[in-house]
Amino acid sequence: MKIKEVLAVLIIIGIITLVGNFVGANIPMIDAIPGMIFLIAISILGVICSKLIPVRIPAVAYIVTIGCIITIPGFPGSAVFNAWAQKVNFLALATPILAYAGISIGKDLGTLKKTGLRILVVSFIVFIGTYIGSTIIAQLILKLIGEI
């Protein structure tokens, strides 16, 4: 994965997101451009880190960490960074990703037929299991420490 290629993809997704961000969240494209450039810069920085640092950690882990550190209150420029990022709606970012994911899922439909109905039922049960299991524990502890 070359950095130039990643940058090209990010710019394409960035433009699509800015359009969606305008149609869905009514944020003018001009207002959201700094935020988008900021997010692209963080992503590229993360990719560079994963290439330079010899430990095998995926780029997304660096990306989340960098985004987190530079927006912690008190970090130089965090208020500006945060204001930029807020102009890019979180839901608008998710829509193009799921559009690409949806198109790619088409090729898995054939395999799905082979897995059978019983596995499908078990899959849904498994999803419910982890979700409800985690929710119950989180709810109890949050109540216990007085957060909710």
Next chain:
Amino acid sequence: MIEAIKNWKLHVLVLILVIIAEWIGAFSFPIGPGKIVLLPMLYALIMGIFLGPKFLKLASHKDMIDAGSLVGVTLMLLMAKYGTTVGPNIPMILRTSPALILQELGNLGTLFLGVPIAVYLGLRRETIGAAHSIAREPNVALIGDVYGLDTPEGRGVMGVYICGTVFGTIFFGLMATFTAAMGIFHPLALAMASGVGSASMMTASVGALSAMFPEIADKIQALGAASNMLSGLDGVYMSLWMALPMTEWLYRKFYKMKYGTYPSQSAVREG
């Protein structure tokens, strides 16, 4: 990847899907004590599936492969955004860290619900692979390592993996909005539970929750992202050291209950 980048037809298709999905906008209707929210990302996903050669034939096999090769990179911007949502909320995340850490154990809920039902449905060793986790990439790799992927256990984990790939996002989006609409659980608890180690499932769940509770949307997103990171870190170890042994044990118990005898050991394990 260079070919996928130059596939302008694909990008234009995505742009059109995004415009249609965002133009329709979030759709909500009341149910019970709460409301169900359907989001543009869900429409985009479903419309994307229907573009394929089996349905509308607007996307070719090559477009599907190209789209798949780009999904990993497209997630980067969202991850950057999650980072910038977590940063300002660090004080709250530290305050709630006991809940955040302990709820990871809730991921074992997969096997407590999954094993009995899988055995009841008549699955044999497939149960082990299918019910020990939510079967994302690290879990598939783990089962492949321990049992091999051409074994019943391997078929179980691959089955759930494929189902998760196709239906996971839709299911998590709907499950989040239905559970929240019941009004039993606090949205922040549901946000923590959203982080199961899959960015797209977490996003679907967190997206639905933030649309339902806009006043605490940033907290929901921050906790979801933080919990997802934790699951990414502890997922494989929890599967290997806790979930797999417990799944094996529970499988034997329920197998005995259904068939009257204990299952014979898998040949792979003996070898």
